[in-house]
Amino acid sequence: AIQLTQSPSSLSASVGDRVTITCRASQDIITTLAWYQQKPGKAPNLLIYDASSLESGVPSRFSGSGSGTDFTLTISSLQPEDVATYYCQQFNSYFTFGGGTKVEIK
Amino acid sequence: EVHLLESGGGLVQPGGSLRLSCAASGFTFSTYAMSWVRQAPGKGLEWVSSISGGGVDTYFADSVKGRFTISRDNAKNTVYLEMNSLRAEDTAVYYCAKGQGYQVLSYFDYWGQGTLVTVSS
Numbered sequence: 001a002i003q004l005t006q007s008p009s010s011l012s013a014s015v016g017d018r019v020t021i022t023c024r025a026s027q028d029i030i031t032t033l034a035w036y037q038q039k040p041g042k043a044p045n046l047l048i049y050d051a052s053s054l055e056s057g058v059p060s061r062f063s064g065s066g067s068g069t070d071f072t073l074t075i076s077s078l079q080p081e082d083v084a085t086y087y088c089q090q091f092n093s094y095f096t097f098g099g100g101t102k103v104e105i106k
Numbered sequence: 107e108v109h110l111l112e113s114g115g116g117l118v119q120p121g122g123s124l125r126l127s128c129a130a131s132g133f134t135f136s137t138y139a140m141s142w143v144r145q146a147p148g149k150g151l152e153w154v155s156s157i158s159g160g161g162v163d164t165y166f167a168d169s170v171k172g173r174f175t176i177s178r179d180n181a182k183n184t185v186y187l188e189m190n191s192l193r194a195e196d197t198a199v200y201y202c203a204k205g206q207g208y209q210v211l212s213y214f215d216y217w218g219q220g221t222l223v224t225v226s227s
Contacts, residue, residue, distance in 0.1 A: 034213035043217040087151055091211050095153035
């Protein structure tokens, strides 16, 4: 089974900061990777698909990059409403989620 | 507007059974794969099962294989998760999620609000 390792598991940053979350796959998954945002008590929400495509309606401060085994989610300017847990997911071979990254405001 | 509404969760004893339903609206249901994803209290997301648009292809996580069954009724725009031989570790919020395409291997573009399953004596 393909494993996904997210880092860091949590972070605290100031409003306006650039935030980067990484996701490493245990084998080559090309670009079959998505990123989701989950706010407390809510269902996950799709942010990025196919590693770098921005889902409709998602603010442009979110971006994704990478291919193969190494991927990145970037928030270019952190906003208070971005407080959430972020998950990567591979859909190359069945499905696997990363462990999550909890983002807080400093 | 896409809408997914799960139902059927509740408290069940270890070894018991439960059937979850997910009623879909706002899209052509039969042309999209559907999945179930769960989240144990305070934990991360875990994929459980998926079914193709036509219902022919089904997939299960190893943790539920042989105990859970997924099915769909395209006439009723509903997907089901039949859960048998339930264990304490199956306690979680179960989300229904819509796939981006007919085949199973795609990302999930819409999610329901979830239904809580608690397995306890």
